[in-house]
Amino acid sequence: xxxxxxxxxxxxxxxxxxxxxxxxxxxxxxxxxxxxxxxxxxxxxxxxxxxxxxxxxxxxxxxxxxxxxxxxxxxxxxxxxxxxxxxxxxxxxxxxxxxxxxxxxxxxxxxxxxxxxxxxxxxxxxxxxxxxxxxxxxxxxxxxxxxxxxxxxxxxxxxxxxxxxxxx
Ligand SMILES: [Zn+2]
Numbered sequence: 001x002x003x004x005x006x007x008x009x010x011x012x013x014x015x016x017x018x019x020x021x022x023x024x025x026x027x028x029x030x031x032x033x034x035x036x037x038x039x040x041x042x043x044x045x046x047x048x049x050x051x052x053x054x055x056x057x058x059x060x061x062x063x064x065x066x067x068x069x070x071x072x073x074x075x076x077x078x079x080x081x082x083x084x085x086x087x088x089x090x091x092x093x094x095x096x097x098x099x100x101x102x103x104x105x106x107x108x109x110x111x112x113x114x115x116x117x118x119x120x121x122x123x124x125x126x127x128x129x130x131x132x133x134x135x136x137x138x139x140x141x142x143x144x145x146x147x148x149x150x151x152x153x154x155x156x157x158x159x160x161x162x163x164x165x166x167x168x
Pocket of ligand 1: 005
């Protein structure tokens with residue numbers, strides 16, 4: 001496994017343990033060249049998934065790419081990394097068991113949103129804002145109301161950005 005910091009191939013496994021309810025093996029690795037430490041996960045891949053974009057373009061499904069988008073939404077949220085990993089694995093398992101090797105980016109987005117809804121409301125709204133490509137604050141407000149993320153007594157008269165922050 002190549003070191004993500006210096007690209008050296010001289011890396012060693014220092015520790016190996018079961019993770020995510022024994023569906024993955026987590027390995028701590030050490031680079032012999034730059035002493036960088038990093039973690040890899042080994043998982044069963046049930047089937048090769050292909051993402052079909054709206055344009056018709058096809059790309060292999062990339063778990064890491066999906067995980068990065070989730071991590072961005074989860075930034076500084078008080079949720080244990082293990083629970084986030086479990087959620088991501090859950091999304092992948094659902095995609096893999098959907099019976100179809102071709103999946104749409106919408107399918108991924110919807111499943112990630114479902115997963116985030118159960119983990120953290122702030123991350124959910126952050127992800128939705130990117131996924132649904134909101135362009136105006138008004139879209140956020142409509143969305144938050146539609147999803148019942150605010151109580152009926154909230155003050156709607158304040159500055160839009162302030163009230164958005166305050167509500168969540
Ligand atoms: Zn290195």
